Amino acid sequence: MRSTSTRAATARTTTSRVGRPAASTSARLRRRGIAAGALAAAALVALTGCGLQSAAAYAPDAAPGSIEKIDGLPADATITVTSKNFTEQLVLGKIAVISAKAAGFQVVDKTNVPGSVPVRQLMLAHDADMTWEYTGTAWLTFLGHEQGIPDKQEQYDAVRKADAKSGLTWLPPAPLNNTYALAVRSEAVKELGVTKLSDIAKLPVDQRTICVESEFNSRSDGLTPMLKKYGLERGAADGVPDSNIKIYDTGAVYTATDKGSACNFGEVYTTDGRIKSLDLTVLEDDAKFFPAYNVAPVLQTATLKKYPQLKTIFDQISPKLTDETLQELNLRVDEGGEDPGDVAFDFLRKNGFVTQP
Structure with missing residues (x-):
């Protein structure tokens, strides 16, 4: 052995x-x-x-x-x-x-x-x-x-x-x-007042910053339709401006979300161990968008x-x-x-x- x-x-x-x-x-x-x-x-x-x-x-x-x-x-x-x-x-x-x-x-x-x-x-x-x-x-x-x-x-x-x-x-x-989700650093949950995806629309536009992978960014069931489901228009000045969206590799998405400098929210997979090790909080998909x-x-x-x-x-x-x-x-x-x-x-x-x- x-x-x-x-x-x-x-x-x-x-x-x-x-x-x-x-x-x-x-x-x-x-x-x-x-x-x-x-x-x-x-x-x-x-x-x-x-x-x-x-x-x-x-x-x-x-x-x-x-x-x-x-x-x-x-x-x-x-x-x-x-x-x-x-x-x-x-x-x-x-x-x-x-x-x-x-x-x-x-x-x-x-x-x-x-x-x-x-x-x-x-x-x-x-x-x-x-x-x-x-x-x-x-x-x-x-x-x-x-x-x-x-x-x-x-x-x-x-x-x-x-x-x-x-x-x-x-x-x-x-x-x-094991589906897609958006997560936020846990210390910002109270600070931003977010526990579910619908809460993002309640934030000031400059706080609606999101980091994603290139695939999720362009999927037919990815970021753009997700934002639409939650009443946010991608690219709109009063929705989620393109400047608020950052495209990274998988590992960099988790790191950037944890630091909170480039983005408040990041795309994650719900059973990824980094959610635990980086102390991220997964937002509830309250409108039931993700399969x-x-x-x-x-x-x-x-x-x-x-x-x-x-x-x-x-x-x-x-x-x-x-x-x-x-x-x-x-x-x-x-x-x-x-x-x-x-x-x-x-x-x-x-x-x-x-x-x-």
């Missing part, structure tokens, strides 16, 4: 992109949809040709806790778990791997797959039994709809119904909703029929997966250098799902 320091180094290698935490980079790619997925699909073909193997296959052993060993489970009962290759997905994937092991399954670990579309292909081809997927990704990228559904339950219900035709079952979603990206366990329907106990396992875990929890877990990997498997085990152990073997 590799040492903890070696595993941490591997985690940093596999989850970082150009000096930025992969949680942010991959979230951006996830929202680009099919184009990004097509590139990743080509990578999957190359990997499959030589036998798909995870570059981060380590996952600690665990003994049962509230996740009990399944009575009468055959010794050779096997399930295959897959995930994408950014931090949050690696942690979620390892949570599934460790939980299934504790329940008595032999687990084939196909986490760390490059991209949303290749993971989807593994599921549709019955080459994987389980993954964690985002409702918005499935609806927009896989099912081809042009607009997401902001209501979390409606978005989940729509995806679950549609995917049933593909032989996939969506279990109840987690509270975690829902709740994560949920997705299983082969045939696998779930064969092992219905899997629903009991994931129904325990999902309610504990909140935005705040994943901010913390993502941060431990991206800034703390911990291995996703170790972080996943610690989450499961602290919640009593598994115990130390």
Whole structure:
């Protein structure tokens, strides 16, 4: 077994992109949809040709806790778990791997797959039994709809119904909703009197300063339509003048928002660990503009029929997966250098799902 320091180094290698935490980079790619997925699909073909193997296959052993060993489970009962290759997905994937092991399954670990579309292909081809997927990704990228559904339950219900035709079952979603948002430095919440997006329109024009990435700046569901939804015209002297909008790289958006010099508000992803480490406050999307990206366990329907106990396992875990929890877990990997498997085990152990073997 590799040492903890070696595993941490591997985690940093596999989850970082150009000096930025992969949680942010991959979230951006996830929202680009099919184009990004097509590139990743080509990578999957190359990997499959030589036998798909995870570059981060380590996952600690665990003994049962509230996740009990399944009575009468055959010794050779096997399930295959897959995930994408950014931090949050690696942690979620390892949570599934460790939980299934504790329940008595032999687990084939196909986490760390490059991209949303290749993971989807593994599921549709019955080459994987389980993954964690985002409702918005499935609806927009896989099912081809042009607009997401902001209501979390409606978005989940729509995806679950549609995917049933593909032989996939969506279990109840987690509270975690990895979508776009605007955030403000926490010390300015009281100073500016803002807790929700509609409050921005109440500020003097010179305080309506916003930092965003170039993609969010130009998306059909990005900054301009968001401002319109909240009664603010982009470029208007009495709305949000163009001089109030700054375009930065992802990391610089977070830093500028934290400093408050270039902008009071910055585009963020709601489960990014930097929200916690920089003490930013996410503004409530009170007009329900942003689509829902709740994560949920997705299983082969045939696998779930064969092992219905899997629903009991994931129904325990999902309610504990909140935005705040994943901010913390993502941060431990991206800034703390911990291995996703170790972080996943610690989450499961602290919640009593598994115990130390």
